[in-house]
Amino acid sequence: xxxxxxxxxxxxxxxxxxxxxxxxxxxxxxxxxxxxxxxxxxxxxxxxxxxxxxxxxxxxxxxxxxxxxxxxxxxxxxxxxxxxxxxxxxxxxxxxxxxxxxxxxxxxxxxxxxxxxxxxxxxxxxxxxxxxxxxxxxxxxxxxxxxxxxxxxxxxxxxxxxxxxxxxxxxxxxxxxxxxxxxxxxxxxxxxxxxxxxxxxxxxxxxxxxxxxxxxxxxxxxxxxxxxxxxxxxxxxxxxxxxxxxxxxxxxxxxxxxxxxxxxxxxxxxxxxxxxxxxx
Amino acid sequence: xxxxxxxxxxxxxxxxxxxxxxxxxxxxxxxxxxxxxxxxxxxxxxxxxxxxxxxxxxxxxxxxxxxxxxxxxxxxxxxxxx
Numbered sequence: 001x002x003x004x005x006x007x008x009x010x011x012x013x014x015x016x017x018x019x020x021x022x023x024x025x026x027x028x029x030x031x032x033x034x035x036x037x038x039x040x041x042x043x044x045x046x047x048x049x050x051x052x053x054x055x056x057x058x059x060x061x062x063x064x065x066x067x068x069x070x071x072x073x074x075x076x077x078x079x080x081x082x083x084x085x086x087x088x089x090x091x092x093x094x095x096x097x098x099x100x101x102x103x104x105x106x107x108x109x110x111x112x113x114x115x116x117x118x119x120x121x122x123x124x125x126x127x128x129x130x131x132x133x134x135x136x137x138x139x140x141x142x143x144x145x146x147x148x149x150x151x152x153x154x155x156x157x158x159x160x161x162x163x164x165x166x167x168x169x170x171x172x173x174x175x176x177x178x179x180x181x182x183x184x185x186x187x188x189x190x191x192x193x194x195x196x197x198x199x200x201x202x203x204x205x206x207x208x209x210x211x212x213x214x215x216x217x218x219x220x221x222x223x224x225x226x227x228x229x230x231x232x233x234x235x236x237x238x239x240x241x242x243x244x245x246x247x248x249x250x251x252x253x254x255x256x257x258x259x260x261x262x263x264x265x266x267x268x269x270x271x272x273x274x275x276x277x278x279x280x
Numbered sequence: 281x282x283x284x285x286x287x288x289x290x291x292x293x294x295x296x297x298x299x300x301x302x303x304x305x306x307x308x309x310x311x312x313x314x315x316x317x318x319x320x321x322x323x324x325x326x327x328x329x330x331x332x333x334x335x336x337x338x339x340x341x342x343x344x345x346x347x348x349x350x351x352x353x354x355x356x357x358x359x360x361x362x
Contacts, residue, residue, distance in 0.1 A: 025297060026310035061288075061299040063313045095317060095325040123314070125332040127325070 002199065005228025011269035012261050013230035013277060015052040015209060016045035016250050020236030021092055024062035028239040028246050033058040035070075039077025044251035045234070046085040049258030051274035052113065053078065054151075054236065056090045057104070066093055066100040072107045084271040086280065088113035088151060091139050094121075094129035101135060102142055110146040112280050114139075115179075118152055118159035118166070121186040133165070140170055149280050151209070152178040156188045160201045167203060176206040177278055179232060182220050183213030190216040195223055207277065213237050218256070225261050230269075233257050283327035283334055284341045286319040306337040 018041045019032055032041040042053040055078070057070040075087055089104040089111040105114055116139055117131040143150050150172070152163055163178060180198045182190040188198060190212055202208055210224025210231050211217075217238040221231035233253040241247040241256075258268045269277060285307075288300035293309060302316035303309070311319065318325045327334045 022312055022314045024301075024313045026295070026301065026312065058313065061297075061301055063302070063316050093323075094314060095323040095330075097323060100323065124318075124330065126335070127318070127330045 002228050003226070006226050006264075006266065008228075009265060009267065010228065011267040011273050011277065012225055013052060013209070013269045013274045014050045014254055014257055014261075015054055015088065015230070015232040015234075016042070016050035016254050017054040017211075017232055017234035017236035018042060018045065018250050019056045019058060020234075021056045021064050021090060021094070022236075023239070024058065026062075028235065030246060030248055031235045031239070032250070033062045034060060035073040035077040038074050039081040041250045042078040042085055043081040043083070044249060045254045046082045046271070048251040048254035049261075049268045050085065050250075050254045051269050051271040052086040052088050053082075054088045054090060054115065054232065054234070055111075056092075056236070064093070064096075066096055066103045068103045068106045071104050071111075075107055075111070086113060086271050086274055087111045088115065090115045092117050092129070092153075094123050094127060098135050098138065101139065105139070105142050105146055105148060110148050112275075113149045113151055113278075114143055115153050116140060116143070116150040118154050118162040119156075121155050133162070133169075136162070136166060137169060140166070140172075144173075149173065149177065149278055152176065153181060154178050154198070155181050155186055157194075157198070157201070160198065164203065173279060174205060175277075175279060176203050177209065178202065178206055179209040179211050180229075181211045181213070182216055187213065190220065192223065195220065195227075199227055199229070211237060215240070215243070217253070221257050222260055222264075225257075225264050225266055231257055231261075281321055283319040283321075283331065285334060285337065286316075286327075304333060306340070307333050 032038045057065050059065050093101050121129045182188050208229040210229050212220030224231045234250045285305045287303045289303040290300045302311045304311045318330045
């Protein structure tokens with residue numbers, strides 16, 4: 001994908017990352033945590049232009065859970081409240097066992113998509129989310145068995161190498177779909193030249209999604225639109241609408257990026273169009 | 281064994297919640313859900329290895345209190361995580 005894809009006017013897929021697995025209502029009261037809240041947020045995000053919702057599961061007190069049953073409750077609420085949005089489960093889980101990391105793949109029906117973290121990432125001062133190659137392979141294998149499209153989460157340039165390694169080890173359905181992630185810490189430094197470099201390094205024929213953390217969300221999704229990619233916004237990655245002003249909902253962030261795409265001449269993909277683009 | 285600085289509160293620092301949430305008495309603030317798993321030693325996490333706040337304040341823990349919070353927090357433990 002490239003600037004040529006932008007000029008061709010291909011639709012842009014907006015993913016809404018509704019909740020996340022790190023922060024909760026202690027950070028912003030607008031972050032959805034319960035199944036009903038997540039279902040409502042998904043419906044609002046879809047109405048605003050999102051065709052994919054990225055889902056993490058929480059207990060009633062906001063704490064993380066990887067239980068299949070909780071993902072099932074959330075999916076049931078999303079399907080009850082939203083129209084046709086594509087459900088993408090997270091398989092991320094710092095500190096969780098490899099067995100727990102598989103649990104979000106086992107709902108009925110399976111999610112259409114699931115995230116696949118391509119390598120390690122540091123958390124806080126004394127913790128690393130390892131995401132070994134063995135775990136990547138076993139998660140991918142179960143995704144293939146259950147007909148789930150992997151969304152490769154590429155935290156940094158090293159994970160681009162890991163992506164090529166995965167392609168050597170396993171056959172991935174086309175198109176390969178990777179999220180390029182920019183921000184602090186282990187993530188790719190959020191500089192435009194690094195964004196261009198990452199696009200150039202993508203496997204042939206890959207579709208890319210663009211994720212910038214915090215204040216980098218808005219400029220990086222705008223670059224993603226301009227370079228023919230897809231975009232992810234939401235309270236998982238950024239709780240502010242602008243400096244010092246909390247976003248009031250996931251939908252508010254989706255509305256803004258849909259408006260930018262429209263101004264820049266790219267159609268916002270419907271869920272049906274997104275399924276065609278991603279070959280779901 | 282949970283962190284001796286962990287408490288579950290519905291209200292603190294002008295914040296109120298319907299469900300009691302993990303509060304760090306060393307940092308004097310509610311903690312992120314991911315950090316709450318460290319406080320509770322859930323999964324493969326442990327407060328005395330992975331939490332920089334605990335490590336910084338470990339010498340403030342009165343002798344014998346490292347074992348005392350399991351009953352208090354039993355209702356908030358991993359439970360359905362697996």
